[in-house]
Amino acid sequence: MEQEKTALEQNRLEKLNRLLAAGIQPYPTRAEVTHRSVDAIADFENREKQTPPGTEPEKVAVTLAGRLRSMRPMGKISFAHIEDGYGRIQIFFRINDLGQEQMDLFANEFDLGDYIQVTGYLFRTKTGEITLYVQSFIMLAKSILPLPAAKDEVVDGEVIRHATLNDPEVRYRQRYADLAVNPAVRHIFKIRAETIKALRQFLDERDFIEVETPILQPLYGGAAARPFTTHHNQLKQDLYLRISFELYLKRLLVGGFERVYEIGRDFRNEGVSYKHNPEFTQLEYYQAYADYLKIMDQTEQMVAYTAMQVLGKTKITYDGHEIELAPPWKRVEMREGIIEATGVDIALHTNAESLKAAMQAHGLKFNPNATRGKLIDGMLNEFLEPNFIQPTFVYNYPRDISPLAKSIPGDPQTVERFEGYIGGMELCNAFTELNDPLDQEARFLEMGRAYAADDEENNPLDEDYLRAMSYGMPPNGGFGMGVDRLVMLLTGNHSIREVILFPHLRSRGEE
RNA sequence: GGGCGAGUAGCUCAAUGGCAGAGCAGUGGCCUUUUAAGCCAUUUGUUGAGAGUUCGAUCCUCUCCUCGCUCACCA
Numbered sequence: 001m002e003q004e005k006t007a008l009e010q011n012r013l014e015k016l017n018r019l020l021a022a023g024i025q026p027y028p029t030r031a032e033v034t035h036r037s038v039d040a041i042a043d044f045e046n047r048e049k050q051t052p053p054g055t056e057p058e059k060v061a062v063t064l065a066g067r068l069r070s071m072r073p074m075g076k077i078s079f080a081h082i083e084d085g086y087g088r089i090q091i092f093f094r095i096n097d098l099g100q101e102q103m104d105l106f107a108n109e110f111d112l113g114d115y116i117q118v119t120g121y122l123f124r125t126k127t128g129e130i131t132l133y134v135q136s137f138i139m140l141a142k143s144i145l146p147l148p149a150a151k152d153e154v155v156d157g158e159v160i161r162h163a164t165l166n167d168p169e170v171r172y173r174q175r176y177a178d179l180a181v182n183p184a185v186r187h188i189f190k191i192r193a194e195t196i197k198a199l200r201q202f203l204d205e206r207d208f209i210e211v212e213t214p215i216l217q218p219l220y221g222g223a224a225a226r227p228f229t230t231h232h233n234q235l236k237q238d239l240y241l242r243i244s245f246e247l248y249l250k251r252l253l254v255g256g257f258e259r260v261y262e263i264g265r266d267f268r269n270e271g272v273s274y275k276h277n278p279e280f281t282q283l284e285y286y287q288a289y290a291d292y293l294k295i296m297d298q299t300e301q302m303v304a305y306t307a308m309q310v311l312g313k314t315k316i317t318y319d320g321h322e323i324e325l326a327p328p329w330k331r332v333e334m335r336e337g338i339i340e341a342t343g344v345d346i347a348l349h350t351n352a353e354s355l356k357a358a359m360q361a362h363g364l365k366f367n368p369n370a371t372r373g374k375l376i377d378g379m380l381n382e383f384l385e386p387n388f389i390q391p392t393f394v395y396n397y398p399r400d401i402s403p404l405a406k407s408i409p410g411d412p413q414t415v416e417r418f419e420g421y422i423g424g425m426e427l428c429n430a431f432t433e434l435n436d437p438l439d440q441e442a443r444f445l446e447m448g449r450a451y452a453a454d455d456e457e458n459n460p461l462d463e464d465y466l467r468a469m470s471y472g473m474p475p476n477g478g479f480g481m482g483v484d485r486l487v488m489l490l491t492g493n494h495s496i497r498e499v500i501l502f503p504h505l506r507s508r509g510e511e
Numbered sequence: 512g513g514g515c516g517a518g519u520a521g522c523u524c525a526a527u528g529g530c531a532g533a534g535c536a537g538u539g540g541c542c543u544u545u546u547a548a549g550c551c552a553u554u555u556g557u558u559g560a561g562a563g564u565u566c567g568a569u570c571c572u573c574u575c576c577u578c579g580c581u582c583a584c585c586a
Contacts, residue, residue, distance in 0.1 A: 007555060008521055008537060076543045094543070112536080126544045146536070148522050165522065169578045181522095224586045270585050271512085377586060401586035417586090429586085495579095506577070 008146050015109045016142045024105075026142035031117055034063045037082070037089040041130050044122040059121035064089065064132060065140055067180070068114045073107040079131075080106075082116060090131040091118050097135055106137065113143030113180075149181035172503050188499060191310055192487045196263060198309035199283055199483070202302050208259040208285055213248035215241060215265065219460050222246030222404065225268040228278075241267035245284045246404065246478065247465045250433060253286055253476055254468045261285035263483065274495045275425055278504045281483040290477035291432045292416040296393055299420055299428060299479065300327035303391070303486070310490055318423045318489055321389050329391035329420070334380065337394060341383040346376055346398070350413060373401030388421035397431075403443040404478075405431035420481075422489055428481035435473040441466055 005013070019026045035043070040062050047057040066082035066089075078093040095103050110116065120135040148165040164182060165171060171178040171185075178185050200210065218237065220227040222244030230239050245262045252260045266282045287295070304326045307314045314326040339345050343362050349355035352372040359366050359375065366375055376398045384394065395418035399407060405415035417431035434440050444461045487499040497503035 006521065011537065070546070072545050072548055074542055074545065074548075077545080079545045079548080081546080090546075092544075096543085125546090127546080129544095129546075131544090146521055149536095167518090167522090167578080169518090170522095172578090226585090268585075271583080273585085274580085276585065373586070381585095397586080403586080405586095419586095 009144055012111055012142070012144050012146070015111065016144065019109055019139065019142065024139060026139055028138065028140065031065050031140050032063050033065045033117070034061070036086045037064060037066065037084045038087040040064060040122060040132070041087075041089060044130055056123065061119065061121060062132060063117065063119040064091075065115065065117045067143075068110060068112050068116055071110070071112060076103070078103065078106055082118070090125070090129050091120075091134050091137075092123075092125070092131045093134050093137075097133075102137075110139070111143055111146070113145075113147045115140035115143075147181050148177055168497075169505070172497055172505055175502055185498075188487075188491045188493065189501060191491050192499060194310045195306055195487050195490060196281075196483065198306040199263065199302065201309070202305050203259075203261050203285060206259065208261045208287075209257060211249070211252060211257075211260050211262055212264070213242075213245050213252075213262060215267075217242050217248075219462050219464075221460070221462050221465070223266075223268075224401075225270055228267050228269050243268050244480065245282065246480070247462055249284055249286050250473060250476070250478070251465065251468045253288055254471050254473045258288040258474070259285070272504060274497075275485060275488075277484065277496050277500055280496070280500075282480060283483050284478065284480045286433065286476050286478045288474040288476045291475070292395065292418055292430055292477055295430045295477040295479050296331070296395070296418055297327075299393075299430065299481075300329050300391070303420075303422075303427075306486070307490060316489060316492070318492055319389075319494060321423070323390055323422060323489075325391060325422070329393055330388075331393045331395065332384070334376070334394050334396045335414075337384050338376065338379050342379055344379070346372075371400050373398035377401055385421060385426065386424045389424055391420065391422045393418045393420050400446070402431065403447050404434055404440075406434045406436075407439075425485055425488075426482075427485050427489070428479065430477065430479040433473075433476050433478045435469060435475055437466055437469040437473075440469055 016026050043060070044057065047060070051057045064082065064084065066084035068080055069083045069088060070081040072079040076095040080091050080093075081088050082091055093103060093106055098106075116137055117140050118132055118134045118137045120133045122130055123133050125131050148170065165178060171182075179189075203210075216230070216232075216239045218239060220240040220243050222242075223246070225243045227240040227243050230241065231237070232239055243266055245264065245266070249260050249262060261284065263281065263283050265279050267279045268276075269278065270276060272278060287298075290298075304314045307316065307325045314324060316323050316325060335346050342359075342364060344355070344358050344364070346355065349358050349372070352370065352375060355372050355375050356366060356368070359379075364379070366378060370378065380394065388394075395416075396408065396414050397405070397417040397419075399405075399413050399415050402415045402417050405417040408414045408416055415431060417429070419426055419430075420428040434443070444466075484496050484499050488494070488496060491499060493499055
């Protein structure tokens with residue numbers, strides 16, 4: 001497993017050993033920091049403003065820590081830049097103050113990537129850059145492995161990276177290195193954190209309570225997906241990693257909570273793609289006495305609120321398109337949308353055979369084994385979804401692909417369900433939840449007939465869920481959204497891997 | 512799972528059926544306000560792995576691995 005050390009690594013190990021030999025700790029236990037880089041600079045600028053022109057501001061002791069990002073040793077002086085979690089700042093070494101030994105120590109034993117602690121005071125260089133005049137410094141952590149970015153340059157405050165790390169494989173497998181050298185990547189994950197914070201704020205302000213439900217479940221359900229399975233050794237029990245939170249969250253409505261939400265990880269044992277990762281972050285909420293139209297309104301507000309909180313605007317650019325996230329979003333009734341796109345009126349075809357004949361007559365391809373609902377869903381995915389660049393709700397779904405949604409009064413084949421699309425991508429899914437235990441049981445049994453017995457997507461019948469519903473579940477609206485996809489939209493990324501810190505990759509065949 | 516493309520130095524990339532290169536990084540030296548610092552000198556390779564064709568393969572062929580794109584799958 002241990003790989004041969006490169007010359008660069010050998011070199012740094014030798015430096016480390018020389019430090020040890022000189023009695024210098026390469027990894028001291030404690031650090032002292034008085035300022036963040038950006039705060040030190042801001043303080044200095046403030047003091048400059050209060051100082052008469054032509055005179056230097058008073059020297060104030062500052063201790064900073066950070067990672068060495070550039071070094072320009074020039075004999076009797078040296079310049080370098082360090083980067084902390086908030087920005088970067090130039091530091092300046094001069095033999096007059098530090099002595100030959102310290103100058104050599106810095107020039108000979110410090111490398112790019114080392115963590116350093118520097119104490120001194122701020123001044124402006126000839127070129128006007130606010131810089132720390134170093135009076136003392138210590139190693140905080142020696143870097144043995146060189147970071148994979150060669151060099152960078154600061155032009156007008158913008159860091160321009162030359163020959164930056166961009167091999168996606170290395171970037172995802174060694175995300176720490178990616179983050180360390182690519183500030184834009186760090187920015188994505190700050191946006192991600194702010195997105196989740198904004199979603200919480202939105203729901204908290206509306207009296208939702210955040211809950212946590214089991215990830216390890218004896219039965220899986222709430223979505224059509226194949227699960228991951230695992231096993232509890234001592235209990236000798238097979239368990240599934242959840243594919244959704246739905247059935248547990250609705251049990252909580254039975255328990256008397258009127259508004260609950262959960263933000264967490266779902267696991268689906270399916271193919272990976274630019275918009276699918278085996279584990280992904282989902283937001284689900286359930287709201288008593290709401291229906292899907294109420295949820296639809298709330299969805300527009302929530303997404304617009306989040307964009308406003310995170311980006312300060314509701315207009316985003318995605319895939320070259322200007323997208324306006326502010327309400328109202330376009331709303332397309334599914335039947336009408338399909339008629340417009342394909343000429344087929346699904347209302348006229350109440351079974352799969354009839355619908356297939358109609359699709360054939362219109363020259364559409366279809367899976368001959370599909371149910372009516374699957375056929376309709378197929379038309380939606382193929383003919384409608386890619387065109388939903390601007391935020392669009394598609395509503396009123398076929399019942400047989402929506403076993404947990406309530407039918408539209410007077411139209412038993414259609415349920416009160418919608419999905420939200422942005423940028424040609426499904427973002428969320430919601431419905432008026434089915435709360436009739438007798439109907440729910442019938443739906444579960446229907447599913448059992450519709451799918452082959454060995455089809456893992458056919459969720460096992462959850463009798464405990466039916467029992468919960470039998471105690472009485474308030475009518476409610478439920479909502480689920482892929483948080484990763486929202487972050488993709490807000491950060492302009494077209495790959496879900498760019499917005500997941502450690503995306504799933506195939507294991508390397510090493511060892 | 513199918514199709515297409517890619518894999519060369521630590522990083523970014525060249526190149527050719529005939530000794531594998533550049534910039535940056537590294538190393539040694541000079542340099543007291545630089546900032547992709549500069550100047551001089553210099554090191555670095557299982558060309559993803561394996562096999563085949565060939566006098567000779569990084570290049571052509573095959574298998575495998577990994578990544579990317581795409582299709583399928585994904586209520």
